[in-house]
Amino acid sequence: MKALGIILAGGNSNRMKELSKRRAVPAMPIAGSFRCIDFALSNMTNSHIQRVAVIAQYNAGSITRYLSSSKWWDFGRKQGGLYTFTPTITSDNNWWYRGTADAMYQNIEFLTRCHEPYVIISDGDCIYKLDYNKILDYHVSKKADITVVCKQMPQGEDLSRFGVIRMDDNDRIYEYEEKPMLPNSNIISAGIYVLRRRQLIEMLEKCSEEGRSDFVTDILVRYKNAKQMYGYMLNSYWSNIATIDSYYKTNMDFLQANVRKEFFKDYPKIYSKIDDLPPAKYNTGSDVRNSLITSGCIINSKVENSVLFKKVFVGKNCVIKNSIILNDVYIGDNTHIENCIVESKGTLKANTLYSGENGITVVQERNTRYNI
Amino acid sequence: MLPKIIYTAKILCYTFNTKDPILTRGEDMIKKEMIAMLLAGGQGSRLGVLTSGVAKPAVAFGGKYRIIDFPLSNCINSGIDTVGVLTQYQPLLLNKHIGIGIPWDLDRNNGGVTVLPPYEKSDDSQWYTGTANAIYQNLRYMESYNPDYVLILSGDHIYKMDYEVMLEFHKENHADITLATMPVPLEEASRFGVVIADQDKKVLEFEEKPEHPGSNLASMGIYIFSWNILKEALLSMKSQHNCDFGKHIIPYCHNKNDRIFAFEYDGYWKDVGTLGSYWEANMELIDLIPEFNLYEEYWKIYTKSDIIEPQYLSSEAVVERSIVGEGTDIYGEVYNSVIGPGVYIGKNTIIRDSIIMRDTYIGDNVSINKAIIADNCKIGDDAVLGDGDEKPSRLNEKVYEFGLVTLGEDSVIPKGVKIGKNTAISGNTDMSDYDNNVLESGGYIIKAGEKL
Numbered sequence: 001m002k003a004l005g006i007i008l009a010g011g012n013s014n015r016m017k018e019l020s021k022r023r024a025v026p027a028m029p030i031a032g033s034f035r036c037i038d039f040a041l042s043n044m045t046n047s048h049i050q051r052v053a054v055i056a057q058y059n060a061g062s063i064t065r066y067l068s069s070s071k072w073w074d075f076g077r078k079q080g081g082l083y084t085f086t087p088t089i090t091s092d093n094n095w096w097y098r099g100t101a102d103a104m105y106q107n108i109e110f111l112t113r114c115h116e117p118y119v120i121i122s123d124g125d126c127i128y129k130l131d132y133n134k135i136l137d138y139h140v141s142k143k144a145d146i147t148v149v150c151k152q153m154p155q156g157e158d159l160s161r162f163g164v165i166r167m168d169d170n171d172r173i174y175e176y177e178e179k180p181m182l183p184n185s186n187i188i189s190a191g192i193y194v195l196r197r198r199q200l201i202e203m204l205e206k207c208s209e210e211g212r213s214d215f216v217t218d219i220l221v222r223y224k225n226a227k228q229m230y231g232y233m234l235n236s237y238w239s240n241i242a243t244i245d246s247y248y249k250t251n252m253d254f255l256q257a258n259v260r261k262e263f264f265k266d267y268p269k270i271y272s273k274i275d276d277l278p279p280a281k282y283n284t285g286s287d288v289r290n291s292l293i294t295s296g297c298i299i300n301s302k303v304e305n306s307v308l309f310k311k312v313f314v315g316k317n318c319v320i321k322n323s324i325i326l327n328d329v330y331i332g333d334n335t336h337i338e339n340c341i342v343e344s345k346g347t348l349k350a351n352t353l354y355s356g357e358n359g360i361t362v363v364q365e366r367n368t369r370y371n372i
Numbered sequence: 373m374l375p376k377i378i379y380t381a382k383i384l385c386y387t388f389n390t391k392d393p394i395l396t397r398g399e400d401m402i403k404k405e406m407i408a409m410l411l412a413g414g415q416g417s418r419l420g421v422l423t424s425g426v427a428k429p430a431v432a433f434g435g436k437y438r439i440i441d442f443p444l445s446n447c448i449n450s451g452i453d454t455v456g457v458l459t460q461y462q463p464l465l466l467n468k469h470i471g472i473g474i475p476w477d478l479d480r481n482n483g484g485v486t487v488l489p490p491y492e493k494s495d496d497s498q499w500y501t502g503t504a505n506a507i508y509q510n511l512r513y514m515e516s517y518n519p520d521y522v523l524i525l526s527g528d529h530i531y532k533m534d535y536e537v538m539l540e541f542h543k544e545n546h547a548d549i550t551l552a553t554m555p556v557p558l559e560e561a562s563r564f565g566v567v568i569a570d571q572d573k574k575v576l577e578f579e580e581k582p583e584h585p586g587s588n589l590a591s592m593g594i595y596i597f598s599w600n601i602l603k604e605a606l607l608s609m610k611s612q613h614n615c616d617f618g619k620h621i622i623p624y625c626h627n628k629n630d631r632i633f634a635f636e637y638d639g640y641w642k643d644v645g646t647l648g649s650y651w652e653a654n655m656e657l658i659d660l661i662p663e664f665n666l667y668e669e670y671w672k673i674y675t676k677s678d679i680i681e682p683q684y685l686s687s688e689a690v691v692e693r694s695i696v697g698e699g700t701d702i703y704g705e706v707y708n709s710v711i712g713p714g715v716y717i718g719k720n721t722i723i724r725d726s727i728i729m730r731d732t733y734i735g736d737n738v739s740i741n742k743a744i745i746a747d748n749c750k751i752g753d754d755a756v757l758g759d760g761d762e763k764p765s766r767l768n769e770k771v772y773e774f775g776l777v778t779l780g781e782d783s784v785i786p787k788g789v790k791i792g793k794n795t796a797i798s799g800n801t802d803m804s805d806y807d808n809n810v811l812e813s814g815g816y817i818i819k820a821g822e823k824l
Contacts, residue, residue, distance in 0.1 A: 031681075031682065032681070032682030033680050033681060033682050033698070034680075071474065254682075255684075260681075260684060260701075263681075264681040264699060269678075271680075272680055274475075274677045274680065276475075276672050276673070276674050276675070276677070278434075278435070278436075278666035278667055278673070278695075279434070279435035279436050279666075279695045279696055279697045279698070279711075279713075280683060280695065280696050280697075281658075281667070281694075281695045282691045282692055282693065282694050282695070282696065283660055283692075283693060284660075284692055284693055285692075286691060286692055287690070288685045288689065288691060289685065289686070289687050289688075289689065290685070290686060290687040291684070291685055292682040292683070292684055293682055293683050293684075293685065293696075294682040294683075294698075295436075295682075295697070295698050296667075298667065307682070308682075
C-alpha cells in the first residue's frame with residue numbers, strides 16, 4: 001500500500017457523560033463484540049495499510065490496554081506495525097496534545113521517517129467500513145491536495161457537532177464550516193482524510209510555527225480554497241459516536257438486517273481482540289426476541305430489542321427491553337430494565353426496576369457479586 | 373613476542389580440547405522440563421461420516437470448539453509450552469486449525485506447537501503404525517528439547533486437567549512412568565487398559581482391554597514418562613509391529629520392573645468415540661449447571677475464533693435450553709441443542725435435541741429431530757430430519773444407532789425430503805437420491821468420502 005494510517009483517538013466527548021468516565025470513546029464497546037477503534041483499524045488492515053499510528057491522549061490507558069497486542073488486526077509484522085503515541089515530555093516539548101494537528105506535529109518524526117507517499121487519517125470513533133484504496137484512487141484521479149470523505153445526512157438532523165461542507169459540481173470543496181450553529185448544507189465531513197505525506201508535514205510545520213493546533217479548523221478550513229480540496233461521497237453506513245444518543249442509536253442499528261450484513265457477513269471482516277468466551281447459553285425460561293447476544297452470556301429470561309455485550313448474566317423472571325447491557329454485567333432475578341445503557345462490570349440487585357424516561361438512562365451499579 | 377605465542381597456544385588448546393565448556397553445548401542448550409506429544413492422527417471410525425473428511429481431533433464440539441482444543445488448552449494452562457502434534461489421517465482441517473498455535477499462545481520463539489506428520493526416511497519409511505511407533509518416529513523432535521519428562525496425550529478426549537499436578541505426583545513417587553487413571557463402572561472397564569495398584573498407587577498389574585477386569589481403575593491414555601525410560605523403551609521395542617503404548621510399551625516397562633504409578637483423576641473426562649457418546653457429551657453442556665462447565669474463569673478453553681460477531685435472534689425466534697455460537701442468525705425455534713458459529717436457521721424451522729456445526733445453512737419450515745449435522749451443510753426448505761420409527765442401520769449397525777441422523781461435512785439436503793432415524797448422509801444429494809422424497813430409517817446416502 002502506498003499509504004500509512006493515522007487514527008485520531010485522543011479526544012474526549014463530554015456528551016458521552018458517565019460512559020466516557022472510564023474510557024476514551026474509541027475504546028467504547030460497540031455491537032456486542034467490538035470496540036469503536038476496531039472499525040478504523042480493520043479498514044486499515046483490510047486496505048493493506050501496514051503502518052498505522054494511533055494517537056491517544058484522553059484516558060489513553062483504555063486505548064493502550066486494548067491495543068496491548070496488534071496481532072488481532074494483523075499488524076504484528078516485520079514491515080510496518082501498529083504504533084500508539086501518547087503525550088510525552090521531550091527536550092523541546094512539554095505540552096499535552098493541544099489539538100489534532102499538534103498531536104501529529106509532536107510525532108512528526110513518525111511521518112518524516114516513513115517512505116509511503118500518502119497518509120490516510122481517520123477518526124477513531126466512527127463506525128464504517130471502507131476500502132481506503134478507493135479514496136486514494138479518487139484522490140489521485142482528481143489531482144487533489146486533500147480529499148475529505150463526506151457523508152450526506154438526512155434532512156432535519158442536528159449537524160451542529162459536525163464539519164459541514166459544500167461542494168461544486170466537480171466535487172471541489174469551497175465551503176467548510178466546523179460545527180456551525182446554522183448549517184447551510186447537509187453534507188458533512190466523515191472524519192477521514194487523504195493527503196500526500198510531504199504535504200501533511202509541510203502543513204503541520206507551518207501550523208505549528210503560527211501557534212495553531214487543530215487539523216480541521218486550522219488546516220482544512222483555512223486551506224479550503226488555497227488548495228485543491230475534494231470531497232468523496234460515502235454511500236455506505238457511517239456513524240459517529242459522540243453522544244449518548246448516537247451511541248445508543250448506533251448499537252440499535254445493528255438489529256437491522258442490512259447493517260448486520262454489511263459489517264458481519266460481507267467480506268472483508270471487522271476484527272477485534274479475542275476474548276475466548278464460551279458460546280452463549282439459553283436456559284429454560286429464556287425468551288429472546290430481536291436482540292443481539294454475544295458469547296459468554298447466560299440468559300434465563302425475557303430480552304427484547306436489546307444488545308447484550310460479552311459475558312452478561314440475566315437472572316430469572318427479568319425483563320430487558322430496548323436496552324444495551326455492556327460487558328460483564330450480572331443482572332439479578334426479577335429485574336426490569338427498559339431504555340437503559342447498563343455500564344460494564346456492573347452488578348444489578350434482584351427485584352429492581354431501571355427505566356429510562358424521556359430518553360436513555362445510564363445505569364452504573366457496583367454491588368458485591370456473590371455467584372459465578 | 374613471547375606472550376603472543378603463549379596466547380596462540382592457548383587458543384589451539386581450546387580448539388582441540390573438546391571437553392572445554394566453550395565447545396560443548398552444556399548449559400546453554402535448550403531445556404524444557406516437560407514437553408507434550410499429542411496423538412492426533414486417529415480416524416475415529418465410529419464417528420461415521422463425521423470423520424470421513426476430517427480427523428477426529430478436528431471434529432467440532434460444544435458450539436465453537438474442536439475436540440483438540442481441550443488437550444491443547446490443558447497444556448498451556450498447565451504451563452507446558454512445547455507440544456508436538458502428531459497427525460496422519462485427514463490432517464488438512466487440523467493443520468489449518470492449529471496453524472502456528474496463536475489461539476493457545478503456543479506461538480513461541482522457543483518451543484511452541486509443531487505439527488509432526490509421518491515423513492520419508494532414507495530407509496524404512498513408514499506411516500505411524502501405532503501410538504508408540506508414532507512417538508518413536510519423532511525421537512529427534514523430543515531430543516532437541518532435552519526434556520526431563522514427556523507427556524503423552526491423545527487428541528480425542530473432553531476434559532480439563534492440570535498436568536502439573538500429575539507431574540508433581542510423578543516426581544514425589546520417583547516414578548518412571550505415571551498413568552492417569554479414573555474409576556469407571558466395572559462392566560465398562562473391559563474397553564480400557566485396566567490398572568491394579570497398591571495403597572501407594574504403585575501399579576502391580578496392567579492389562580489392556582481385559583475380558584475379566586480385576587479392577588475398575590481405567591487408564592485414560594495419558595502418560596508421563598521420564599525421558600530416559602521412554603527413549604530406552606521406544607528403542608528396544610522399535611521393531612515391534614504396530615507398537616502401542618497400552619499393548620506393548622507399558623507391559624514391557626512393567627516386566628522390567630520400572631516404577632509405574634497410577635495417578636487418580638476424579639474430574640469430568642469423556643471419550644467421545646461413538647456418535648452416541650459424542651451426542652450425549654454435547655447435550656450435557658446444556659444442563660443448568662453442567663458437570664463440564666465451560667463458563668469457569670480459571671481454566672479457559674481456547675480455540676481459533678474467526679467468527680466473532682454477536683448472534684442475532686429475530687422477533688419470531690425461540691431458543692431454550694441451548695448453547696449457540698458466534699455470528700449465528702436464528703429466525704426459527706431451537707430447543708435442547710448445540711448450535712455452532714455462523715449458522716443460519718430459517719423461519720418456522722424447529723430444531724430439537726440436535727448438534728449443528730459451524731456455517732451450516734438451514735432453510736425455512738424445516739424440522740430437525742435428534743441430528744448431528746457437520747460443518748458447512750445446506751438443508752433445503754420443508755425438509756424433515758429424524759422422522760418415523762427407529763430401524764437398525766443398513767450401513768453399519770454399530771456406528772449409526774441411538775436414533776440419530778448424521779450428516780457429514782458439506783452435505784446438501786434438497787427441499788422437502790423426509791429422512792428417517794439411524795441414517796447417514798454425506799455429500800451433495802439431490803432429489804434423484806431419494807425414493808419418493810424419502811430416506812427410510814436405517815438408510816444411507818454416501819456420495820463423498822468413504823463408507824464408514
